[in-house]
Amino acid sequence: IAANFFGPQKNTYIRVSLPAVCFVWQIAMVVLFGVFIRYDEESDEKGWNEFKKSHNITSNIENDFYFRYPSFQDVHVMIFVGFGFLMTFLKRYSFGGVGFNFLIAAFGLQWALLMQGWFHALDPVTGKITIGIESLINADFCCAGSLIAYGALLGKVSPVQLMVVTLFGVTLFAVEEYIILDLFHCRDAGGAMVIHTFGGYYGLAISWVLYRPNLNLSKRLNGSVYHSDLFAMIGALFLWMFWPSFNSAITNHGAGQHRTVINTYLALASCVLTTFAISSMSQKKGKLDMVHIQNASLAAGVAMGTAAELMITPYGSIIVGFCCGIISTFGYLYVTPFLEKKLKLQDTCGIHNLHAVPGMLGGFVGAIVAATATEEIYGKEGLIETFDLTGKFENRTMSTQGGYQAAGTCVAIAFGLVGGVCVGFILRFPIWGDPADDFCFDDEAYWELPEDEETIPPVLEYNNHMVNKHHDTHESQFSLEES
Amino acid sequence: IAANFFGPQKNTYIRVSLPAVCFVWQIAMVVLFGVFIRYDEESDEKGWNEFKKSHNITSNIENDFYFRYPSFQDVHVMIFVGFGFLMTFLKRYSFGGVGFNFLIAAFGLQWALLMQGWFHALDPVTGKITIGIESLINADFCCAGSLIAYGALLGKVSPVQLMVVTLFGVTLFAVEEYIILDLFHCRDAGGAMVIHTFGGYYGLAISWVLYRPNLNLSKRLNGSVYHSDLFAMIGALFLWMFWPSFNSAITNHGAGQHRTVINTYLALASCVLTTFAISSMSQKKGKLDMVHIQNASLAAGVAMGTAAELMITPYGSIIVGFCCGIISTFGYLYVTPFLEKKLKLQDTCGIHNLHAVPGMLGGFVGAIVAATATEEIYGKEGLIETFDLTGKFENRTMSTQGGYQAAGTCVAIAFGLVGGVCVGFILRFPIWGDPADDFCFDDEAYWELPEDEETIPPVLEYNNHMVNKHHDTHESQFSLEES
């Protein structure tokens, strides 16, 4: 019913709307960047020379760039190749998966620099936002929320709708991030709360509003083929391998980044084994399912998003990974079909099991680890540094911190659900060029496709083959039975 | 006419020429490396210990290795996976695209270490060239010029010809680089001039000389299939993601590298949106074209090659990206077909739109940004450092610098065009094993190919399928004749 709300006249014509959105919004970026964005003191030529003098720094290696650039590039790969190729698994929507991911991330990161800048880095005196390598990482993170939401909508929306999803997604992200990280003063380095929980529920809520009762008309294309699963595996592996960089990219210099990497690495390894175990158990001959391997094995990275920078201990990390593999794979087996049948929620990539639930779990794990932090474990200095207990938060107790962490998770869920429902209704206007129910999961709608793969083989051989075939047919139909 | 200049007897037999070229040139490398190449003081065991003492350095982290290694590896990925996979888009020339790219880059980087060493790092006392991490980056850069040229020739030349293209390409590169960077004292960190402008025009000039009037005999293979476009997307994305590393790999430590990354990152993001916009506008239903997405979205990286390390400002970068997406996509839509029809210039990958024009543009943008540089923006010290205004260039004014930058761009164009025409004529000798006009874009010429994809499916299922088919056959034999 929902999909036909405004009548059945679906049309994927986007020749006006897509260029208009791209041009107008990009021009807006130019203007806003001109007004607001400047280099920070570590990327400005004059600024850095002055900074070095004022901070008595003798070596350029102290520039934050050298602490964070390798992680930044890994995060960048996750955003564009990781998320992009993970969404190429559909047999005829691989262009859309990787291509629209590219488009919305490229827009989202610019908008994120502005939105996050206004909330976190606006100089009250000059009225300018200054940016450096950490801003770029945060902008990539901010995009991730909307890319996660895309996972639930994959194949069912137009690129124009995705731009709208990203515009509002980045905006909502900046607000909830301000509440969680600034007002609640939570720690959430890898964004279990602000990125994954928010992004997951945001996408699910949108998908729920956009429910298509007749989606089974596109059923034939809602699946993978052998090679599309391999392309998706590229995305999955780059996400899996670089997740330690994702979680550690903006943590504290020194032991902070170091420990975050170790914890994430261990949790992810552990998660792989339980994912394989449950996947095998669920099929009558013990065969494995690529959907689980590609997705559930990543859940541990999500669930460590908050706790990885804390002293969760190596075995604590492994336990989190152990549980996540089980929970996420069960989600793909039972919860996604349940959501579709009972809640009328169509979640193409299963982001409920990869982002929403593990993210929420990660938020609460973080709350527990924070609540149990002691000076004995972190050292006095370390505790203050790790939780940034300075200024007005100087006297916050660890149990209070844990409470705020838990509250932050709830804020992320709320922003995702409410924001998603609102954006979903906006997307139901019949102006966005989304495909009809029998034209989903099909690149034909938005891409000029090359001719079919069948016609590839070298023409000479092919022709010979054809000639022989016809030859046979004319002469003796029976010979076909042997061919 | 040109292609048949020496008669029609084309033969792709390379069993003597390719091994001969590989062996002889590689042996030459061994000898020349033995005579000339040594470790520099930061990679030599004894040298580094002495360097640390003489420079009063206490920590190994001050070794240039730690400033540049992450960028080096990203550049290395761009050269081999980026350029390599970008050229796998043809349906039956993917082996040649990625494989020959591999061969010529592996040769080119060795030859580049020597050529660049002789021009830039030859110690007049010892007669030795010393190499370190920056030399490796420069060698990779130097290869890039020839790999760009390969883009115009893709599918129409033999690997032996490509080795010749690379031998001369690297040689010409070293000379023009010496003129532009040393004599003119230009700044060109990401090589908008020395790499992209030169490489682009070099390839175009060669392709023009090698014009094949009957290339439409191979038309059936001059296009992509669904999965080959996805392979190309891997290359495109790795180029796009790592371009900030490309432009910043050899810029100044500290704020220099930091700022270059920010500028390149922003320009590339902006470029994606205008590319999508123009691509969509150009098709009657607004459908997107993978050729544009894979290529034009990269043009901003090229165009920022010179200016990225300068104080072009974040919004300046976005404006450059904005324009490049438009110009490059228009190039693919109108200029490439025009060049082919009117100028008899066949440019397989469209390097005119991705490298030649954006590179030239980047050279002039760099000239403008250099000419407008002031002490107010850079600080006195920063201005000297950024433009290396020391020694005999101490008193150069910024407008002079801008003039030299513009002149440098013209030198790059001239070297590309003249060098390319000469090399093109060399390649027209009928000894190189290039394919006939009806055998272009076909891996069959130079690769042992596996059997066709059609025969893959599991034999059991395949047999069943066959049986059913035959069943049909009994019912209506005639339909088979047209199938």
Next chain:
Amino acid sequence: IAANFFGPQKNTYIRVSLPAVCFVWQIAMVVLFGVFIRYDEESDEKGWNEFKKSHNITSNIENDFYFRYPSFQDVHVMIFVGFGFLMTFLKRYSFGGVGFNFLIAAFGLQWALLMQGWFHALDPVTGKITIGIESLINADFCCAGSLIAYGALLGKVSPVQLMVVTLFGVTLFAVEEYIILDLFHCRDAGGAMVIHTFGGYYGLAISWVLYRPNLNLSKRLNGSVYHSDLFAMIGALFLWMFWPSFNSAITNHGAGQHRTVINTYLALASCVLTTFAISSMSQKKGKLDMVHIQNASLAAGVAMGTAAELMITPYGSIIVGFCCGIISTFGYLYVTPFLEKKLKLQDTCGIHNLHAVPGMLGGFVGAIVAATATEEIYGKEGLIETFDLTGKFENRTMSTQGGYQAAGTCVAIAFGLVGGVCVGFILRFPIWGDPADDFCFDDEAYWELPEDEETIPPVLEYNNHMVNKHHDTHESQFSLEES
């Protein structure tokens, strides 16, 4: 005969065994990590603050994390994407290639942290193993031994058997590594001996014991298709590009890492040219073989595993690469078929030519370079640092060092062969769910496969096509209009 030792009743049912192995072993990991594994002083919050004070360190950049993290991530990519995708070349075993590689590496690295920890990092006072970034790199290295062994077994064993191969492989690795690196005090940064020689012979010995005389029943699937070769090329290139990081990841800070990168980079480049030369020479029209390009071009990385950190000189590196390309390609052309026919040794990926022989060669090259090291070349201080000639090794002469290096190579071979034969016999028990001889190289055995690629084409076009077809046929238009 061997394969049918226990009768012909092969069954690939693994629904009990695989989940059981995954769960039990992962639970064991949780317990053992709980008992033994802790953060080291550079990743522990309190520990790092104390370490900085006690070592008078003022900057977090001195944390070992910043020296090694970029290399670690490159190694991580090699293990999961490099090895994984290199093994996707088979037309119908790509899921198994990349998927089982994922599983066993994820298990292996956890087990490696424990095994290597017990042998190298167990604190005798606290009874704990402390881990940091170098431990993670070593764990990845340790897995590599078993992943290499998988190359020989690809397509012929069950995932449960692979888990057993990994369990024993990691265990044997830790012991031989203890003997070679600790007792013999060898240098082997990139593991020519401990990783490649051991892993290669380990896999070959297992494969020899598991010889399948009727493997030709699966012959139809023991080969590549066009696109599977491209997937494999992704793996090959990531291995090739990141091998400098592999060899330098745990070498000495400063000039050590710097030089290792240069040497490996040059050797690999040189190897590519001789690989192309021999591959072309071996085919009657000079056509190239993807198997050689994907594999033999990597042999130089293996062969530089020991010597790369030493002062082998740039031209020494190029000579090693030159020889490796020739030896390895000849191996693929003549030795692998010989081994299969005469020694009854089926080596799916040709690890004999890529790991075993180049690894052994690398061990002996390392021995020679070590034996010829002098104070004149390294400096007094440098010689001590490079070979860690401290404590009881203070007075070891360089020729003694060379002797031990050579002996170390022999230990690696012995451990590989003996260990492999033992593990091979364990794997012959009829309980592991390995496939029958006519069911090898087939993902059908262990994976739920998507429908065939043939059924992909967009339904609308397909229908139109059908309609036209039928129209032409003039047979029965009515039934078709509904199709």
